[in-house]
Amino acid sequence: IAGITQAPTSQILAAGRRMTLRCTQDMRHNAMYWYRQDLGLGLRLIHYSNTAGTTGKGEVPDGYSVSRANTDDFPLTLASAVPSQTSVYFCASSLEYTNTGELFFGEGSRLTVL
Amino acid sequence: AQSVAQPEDQVNVAEGNPLTVKCTYSVSGNPYLFWYVQYPNRGLQFLLKYITGDNLVKGSYGFEAEFNKSQTSFHLKKPSALVSDSALYFCAVRDNGGGFKTIFGAGTRLFVKA
Numbered sequence: 001i002a003g004i005t006q007a008p009t010s011q012i013l014a015a016g017r018r019m020t021l022r023c024t025q026d027m028r029h030n031a032m033y034w035y036r037q038d039l040g041l042g043l044r045l046i047h048y049s050n051t052a053g054t055t056g057k058g059e060v061p062d063g064y065s066v067s068r069a070n071t072d073d074f075p076l077t078l079a080s081a082v083p084s085q086t087s088v089y090f091c092a093s094s095l096e097y098t099n100t101g102e103l104f105f106g107e108g109s110r111l112t113v114l
Numbered sequence: 115a116q117s118v119a120q121p122e123d124q125v126n127v128a129e130g131n132p133l134t135v136k137c138t139y140s141v142s143g144n145p146y147l148f149w150y151v152q153y154p155n156r157g158l159q160f161l162l163k164y165i166t167g168d169n170l171v172k173g174s175y176g177f178e179a180e181f182n183k184s185q186t187s188f189h190l191k192k193p194s195a196l197v198s199d200s201a202l203y204f205c206a207v208r209d210n211g212g213g214f215k216t217i218f219g220a221g222t223r224l225f226v227k228a
Contacts, residue, residue, distance in 0.1 A: 004157075042220040043218040045215055090158070092157075102148060102160040102163055103148075103158070103160065105157030106157050108155075
């Protein structure tokens with residue numbers, strides 16, 4: 001089934017540890033995004049990539065990094081996790097980097113930093 | 115700066131009754147507006163969007179939304195609610211002034227009682 005695959009589904013992590021959340025899509029979408037979802041705040045954009053080889057910062061990029069080596073993969077790395085990064089993380093994609101296209105979301109990765 | 119407001123944290127409706135989930139927006143140019151639905155422990159799913167044209171937009175699962183430029187609103191509606199419609203609903207906006215970000219509202223939880 002075409003779509004976005006995220007891993008892990010859930011993870012508990014000690015503060016200070018490094019963590020990479022994986023995201024793979026098989027829809028050949030050019031644009032990809034990472035959001036975090038926190039209660040009462042909706043979804044906030046962390047980083048985005050409008051095409052392979054390019055990335056950009058969203059609303060809340062501090063403490064996170066991304067790479068886009070190819071079209072399909074868009075991993076999100078927490079270099080040194082802190083408790084405030086406890087959240088549910090969603091990877092998303094859209095066909096083109098335009099304003100009219102809807103987003104397709106993965107099932108999410110629930111991260112708890114202790 | 116663009117923003118989206120969902121004034122109700124929760125909406126309760128009886129099965130078979132019409133439902134409305136409210137959304138107002140603020141953008142500098144003409145808006146591109148979206149509704150997404152999230153079921154428990156799942157990613158967001160696209161419901162419908164307004165880009166241009168008719169103010170009444172029809173989407174998935176019998177949902178529709180009415181764009182009102184003078185009131186800067188984009189309320190989600192359904193003529194007859196189902197218990198299975200119970201979920202978290204997000205309104206989102208992109209502006210057409212060259213911006214790339216999708217800004218999400220905080221979400222409205224819909225409870226449909228049998």
